[in-house]
Structures are given as C-alpha cells and as structure tokens.
Amino acid sequence: MGLREVLASHQLVVSAPLFTELKQVLHQKIQIPAELMDDTVAMLQQAAHAAPGPMGKVIYAVSQKGV
Numbered sequence: 001m002g003l004r005e006v007l008a009s010h011q012l013v014v015s016a017p018l019f020t021e022l023k024q025v026l027h028q029k030i031q032i033p034a035e036l037m038d039d040t041v042a043m044l045q046q047a048a049h050a051a052p053g054p055m056g057k058v059i060y061a062v063s064q065k066g067v
Helices: 003-009 016-029 034-047
Strands: 012-015 048-052 058-062
Touching: 003 034, 012 016, 016 034, 034 048
Parallel strands: none
Antiparallel strands: 012 058, 048 058
C-alpha cells in the first residue's frame, strides 16, 4: 500500500517541524533523490490543514479526503 492509499483512508496529524525533519531523514538516511523528496513533502503539505495545537503551536491534519 502506497502513501496516497494510506492517506485516502486515514488522517495523519503532524506538527510543522515534522516537515523539516522528514526532509532531513529522506535526504540523509534514506538518500532518496531530491526531486522525489520535494514531491513527497509537497504532497503532504498540500493535503495538510492547519489546526491549533497545544500551547498555541500549529498542527496539521493531513488527509486525501476532499483534496
């Protein structure tokens, strides 16, 4: 099952710094090509809906539903 299929049936909640950390992990540890890394993170960011989190921090609910 691919990322798009998972997001189609689940909602992923992440914090804003996770996008930065995800790019670092994809680049440094998994060593995927920069274009694929950028596309993956951009897809998640486009599907994200900002929501207030604890202590005023922004969290994102990421889902393909309605996207």
